[in-house]
Amino acid sequence: MTVDIREQLLEKVEEGLIDKDGLILRMVAYMSTNDVKDMLQCNEMLDTVIPPEILRNFYFDSGHGWLEVTYEELIDLGIAKRITNWSYRDGEKVYLEEDIDVGTYIDAVKEQRGLVVTVKNLNVADNPLRNPEDRVDPRKLERFYANETCVLCDGDIEIQKTPEGKVFWTKGHNPSPLAEEGGCCATCNAVRVIPERLKQAGYHQL
Numbered sequence: 001m002t003v004d005i006r007e008q009l010l011e012k013v014e015e016g017l018i019d020k021d022g023l024i025l026r027m028v029a030y031m032s033t034n035d036v037k038d039m040l041q042c043n044e045m046l047d048t049v050i051p052p053e054i055l056r057n058f059y060f061d062s063g064h065g066w067l068e069v070t071y072e073e074l075i076d077l078g079i080a081k082r083i084t085n086w087s088y089r090d091g092e093k094v095y096l097e098e099d100i101d102v103g104t105y106i107d108a109v110k111e112q113r114g115l116v117v118t119v120k121n122l123n124v125a126d127n128p129l130r131n132p133e134d135r136v137d138p139r140k141l142e143r144f145y146a147n148e149t150c151v152l153c154d155g156d157i158e159i160q161k162t163p164e165g166k167v168f169w170t171k172g173h174n175p176s177p178l179a180e181e182g183g184c185c186a187t188c189n190a191v192r193v194i195p196e197r198l199k200q201a202g203y204h205q206l
């Protein structure tokens with residue numbers, strides 16, 4: 001005799017011998033993440049159970065607003081080079097301006113990860129976190145520049161700044177004669193490009 005385990009379980013749930021929510025929780029504990037996702041998707045419950053959203057801080061003043069994201073995220077999403085200089089950067093943190101760059105980010109997150117961005121509004125003038133170090137005023141940061149890619153090693157090209165911290169050059173060094181287009185990083189310039197030029201000019205290393 002074959003026993004339908006589902007029928008047995010359903011009977012027990014109906015009789016009140018098994019707590020249905022507890023049963024589901026116990027089943028889920030033995031399923032892989034992907035199986036749980038598949039099950040929820042089949043029952044059109046995925047969006048209810050796992051809110052498809054990520055929370056980001058949105059800083060605003062009387063005239064404009066900026067969404068706080070990380071530079072790494074922009075690289076992962078492949079949109080770093082599409083971000084305009086109207087956004088600001090503070091090391092790993094990037095403050096995307098609201099008119100164009102926030103839209104670029106929201107679209108990429110939605111298309112690539114199926115996530116909706118929800119925001120926590122923070123007025124630049126307020127100090128909601130009550131800690132001066134946590135106060136962010138994007139206007140006081142440097143303009144956003146994505147690191148260009150070195151044509152010789154695929155690494156990041158250094159962003160060059162004046163002593164006052166203003167960005168004045170992002171394109172790196174001339175890689176000729178090793179490449180005729182693009183720019184190269186400082187390391188490649190020093191250890192590959194310059195020695196090659198000297199060699200071609202007739203200088204030989206000792």
Ligand SMILES: [Zn+2]
Binds near residue numbers: 150151152154155189
């Ligand atoms: Zn390089």
